[in-house]
Amino acid sequence: MLEEILAGGAAALGISLPENALPLYRAYYTALTEANRQFNLTAIEGEDEAAYLHFLDSLAVLRWAELTGKTVIDVGAGGGIPGLALKIAEPAMELTLLDATEKKTAFLASLSERLGLPCVCLTGRAEELGRESPWRETYDVAVARAVAETRILAEICLPFVKVGGRLLALKSAETDEELKAAESTVRALGGIIAAIHDYTLPGTDIPRRLVVLQKTAPTPEKYPRRWAAIQKRPL
Numbered sequence: 322m323l324e325e326i327l328a329g330g331a332a333a334l335g336i337s338l339p340e341n342a343l344p345l346y347r348a349y350y351t352a353l354t355e356a357n358r359q360f361n362l363t364a365i366e367g368e369d370e371a372a373y374l375h376f377l378d379s380l381a382v383l384r385w386a387e388l389t390g391k392t393v394i395d396v397g398a399g400g401g402i403p404g405l406a407l408k409i410a411e412p413a414m415e416l417t418l419l420d421a422t423e424k425k426t427a428f429l430a431s432l433s434e435r436l437g438l439p440c441v442c443l444t445g446r447a448e449e450l451g452r453e454s455p456w457r458e459t460y461d462v463a464v465a466r467a468v469a470e471t472r473i474l475a476e477i478c479l480p481f482v483k484v485g486g487r488l489l490a491l492k493s494a495e496t497d498e499e500l501k502a503a504e505s506t507v508r509a510l511g512g513i514i515a516a517i518h519d520y521t522l523p524g525t526d527i528p529r530r531l532v533v534l535q536k537t538a539p540t541p542e543k544y545p546r547r548w549a550a551i552q553k554r555p556l
């Protein structure tokens with residue numbers, strides 16, 4: 322059952338959830354299931370799968386990142402993972418949920434209001450908004466899951482992050498090659514690969530990886546490039 326999996330999983334991760342968190346995750350799961358009947362929001366089905374692969378996967382970030390009071394942008398949020406799942410656990414963060422698809426951001430805006438968790442929901446392409454004020458170099462933290470390989474992810478996400486801030490990328494454990502290939506890209510964008518945290522999703526044998534990119538210098542003005550160039554010639 323969703324509540325048991327989340328309570329046990331959070332304890333295993335060393336995270337204490339607010340009192341109202343479990344009912345909020347239940348309401349989130351119900352909303353995802355309803356929305357999935359109308360459009361394709363997530364491939365994950367059933368409450369156990371959602372508890373492990375959406376909610377606990379998101380919560381694992383808190384083992385390594387303190388987000389209270391931070392400005393956070395979830396780039397390519399889709400159904401709100403990891404951003405909205407993190408906001409339930411850390412309501413004091415200021416969250417922006419960004420996605421290119423209007424249907425998804427409309428769902429997120431209405432859901433965050435229903436859950437009583439105010440968020441800014443932005444529709445647009447990360448590589449376009451990341452060039453503009455008030456979004457460029459504005460956030461303490463960017464988070465992203467299942468959006469792109471690390472070179473591309475770094476180009477579309479790091480421009481949002483302030484110098485001294487971080488990009489937290491939720492990745493599969495099989496990303497050694499991808500991360501090696503991204504080292505010089507990340508440097509060109511004003512960052513470094515600061516940490517790679519490997520772990521097993523509590524209650525499963527699924528290996529997961531949290532990649533932490535630290536922003537050490539402003540991103541040069543020429544980045545991010547247009548989507549066609551980013552895709553055709555990753556940095």
Ligand code: SAM
Nearest residue numbers: 397398399402420421422445446447466467468
């Ligand atoms: N992060 C969610 C998750 O893990 O469940 C959604 C992952 S989904 C596979 C990728 C999402 O990223 C889609 O909703 C897509 O619209 C969005 N996306 C992809 N490229 C984007 C871009 N350049 N700018 C904004 N959103 C983007």
